[in-house]
Amino acid sequence: MSEQQKYTEAFEELQQIVSEIEHGQISVDELSQKVKRATVLIKICREKLTTTEADVSQILKELEE
Template sequence: MSVETNYTEAFEELQNIVTEIEEGEISVDELSEKVKRAATLIKICKAKLTTTEEDVNQILKELEEPTSE
């Protein structure tokens, strides 16, 4: 995976980890690492969603401003 994981990649990997945990496909030894990785992926997703929300809000604010002619 690339150094900078995008939202889709992070979300898909997170889904895979959850599935592995739910189905018991990982050992107890791997569980800690999977949980740590999941926490990192959640942070990536949250940061991207926050950035996207800020971008959208800024665009909407700019659209609401009266244009001077």
């Protein structure tokens, strides 16, 4: 997936990985790879949320003026 992945796509993929881990659907051989991918997805989601929060704060500030 691209680095410009949408929040929803990243979040859904992250949920799928968590579900696979919780239900034991990932082999030990795949676990490290899935955890690394989950880390990337968490960073994407965090960045998008932070950016959105800043944008909304700026909009609200402009509305108050």
